[in-house]
Amino acid sequence: MWLLMKFLFKPEPYPDETLESYLLRLSQDNGFESYSVFSSVLWEMLMERDHEAAGAWPRSLSRVNVYHTRNSSGLRVRALQLIEQMTDLPSMQLLSLSLMGSAARFGQHVAVHRAGVDIPRLFLRTAGVPVCPHCINESAYIRQYWHYHPYVACHRHRCALLFQCPGCEAELNYQLSESIIQCQCGYELTHEQPAEASDELGALADLVAGEPAHSAGSNPLLVTQDQSMRFGALLWFRQRHHQPGMESDQISNNDFSGVVEYFGNWPQSLWQELEETRLTAEYGLTQAYHQTAFSRVFGSLLTACGQLPMRETSKNFILREVQAYLVQLVREHPRSRQPNIGDILLSVAEAAALLSTNYSQVYRLCQEGMLKISKRLGLRQDLHPNLAAFRLRHVVEAKLSYMQSHQDAAMNTYLPKW
Ligand SMILES: [Zn+2]
Ligand SMILES: [Zn+2]
Structure with missing residues (x-):
């Protein structure tokens, strides 16, 4: 049976401590003259138990965290689990300090x-x-x-x-x-x-x-x-x-x-900003609205907030407000003989953000005829995710008609799987 070597002094990690800070304290409490000396001793101790995990162990403190590993994060995790045992820490305690x-x-x-x-x-x-x-x-x-x-x-x-x-x-x-x-x-x-x-x-x-x-x-x-x-x-x-x-x-x-103050005036801060953006952009438009890409007017407005890092509007309050603004914009600009701002063209990526869903749901909505493509595609041309193809009005209508509930479901599935 293998006996695991243990450290003589075993400091307690603090819950908000960095992994690097804990390893540095472990090295100092045990009297090592530098971290690199400690790291080589640690490497030898790991080597006795798990040469693979030891092989993936870096010598420098700044490379020690798990996210620095590319394909060997599993080995780094194993090494940290061995260090947990060497310091009599409960399992997962060092991992909970790590950045993965x-x-x-x-x-x-x-x-x-x-x-x-x-x-x-x-x-x-x-x-x-x-x-x-x-x-x-x-x-x-x-x-x-x-x-x-x-x-x-x-x-x-x-x-x-x-x-x-x-x-x-x-x-x-x-x-x-x-x-x-x-x-x-x-x-x-x-x-x-x-x-x-x-x-x-x-x-x-x-x-x-x-x-x-x-x-x-x-x-x-x-x-x-x-x-x-x-x-x-x-x-x-x-x-x-x-x-x-x-x-x-x-x-x-x-x-x-200024970020705290900005969100302190939410959502007026955003709406005002979007109205100014729109009026400035409209002034300089060279094409009719129904031939103009959404991004020409609003830039990356939709794609930048579609995933922060979630797309459920119950949590993503920025996406929720951007959607509310666009729904209101379409309401104020109903369909008329002259195309208006409600007719600008969204890409698959933008439509997915406005619908709080993923690309494949947008493609399915098209195939089922629930979302109309307003751009003529060539015979062999695929609908590229960045091609401006859907009128804002049609995406908003799809959103309002097919939305399952206001508390959007986990992934906002409009249609069941094939
Ligand atoms: Zn302080
Ligand atoms: Zn100094």
Whole structure:
């Protein structure tokens, strides 16, 4: 029988601790001079039990989390389960600290997953990780939300996070310095007195950390208890207001400024914005409405909110409001001899978002004659998902007539499977 070697000192992980922070503390509590020495010893211990899992074990702290693995996440999980046994931790406790790859998507953006919550991978800080001096003074470990871009103030102490070392001005990065309370230059971070944070940044920090907001009012971003949707709404806001038309992966800390106030004026903030967009775009149209693509007027409005990361409107309050606006727009512009804004053309992708469903349901609605294609297709031409082919009016009518209920069913199935 194999005897598993165990560590002498076994620190308890904190529920909001990062996996990297826990492994660093495990290494330090057991007297290793550096993480790389600890990591090689750990590798040998793993090797004795499971050489496959050991083979997939990285030497550097910054590569240790599960989402960094491409095809070998199962092996990384096995290695972490062995470490759980070496530290007498209950099964799954280290895995619950890990960031895993996720099958969910936020529009085109991939996601990671931690303890039941999907997070856009784009939100993970890739270089330095800031700290709250008060927090590390109370308990010296790294909080998971310090790794997320939108989190710039401490929600517990209502102060700004420390991004740079006051001693040497280097960007703080505990994975490089291998220290939680000191900068690489030796500067003690626990004595710092950071600046107070504004109410806006405090509220933003609350919602990123998954806390119930202090005064939510009717702000849907603060009211929703669905943490994945909160991240979805933050991403949507950032795409729409700070990177219009661009899919840049470079996030800056200012990308989320004004977000709490914006959703505080919801839905007027959105409706007003959409009306302005529409009137400006209509002024410059060169073709008749029934030949104009929806995206010419509204850009990526529908596709950007169709999946955040869910498409059920009971949770996705942004999609719900965009749908309400478009239904109202069609109501105000009934069919007439002169084509109007109700006749602009949606693609399969946009129709799927407006119907809260998937592409194959849209194709089926076409085949069953429940959704009319308003574009003449060539003999051998397939209906490409991005081809503007359905009048907005017809999609709205399909939505209103075939919708099974207002509480949309799990996947919004309009038609049963073949
Ligand atoms: Zn703090
Ligand atoms: Zn320093």
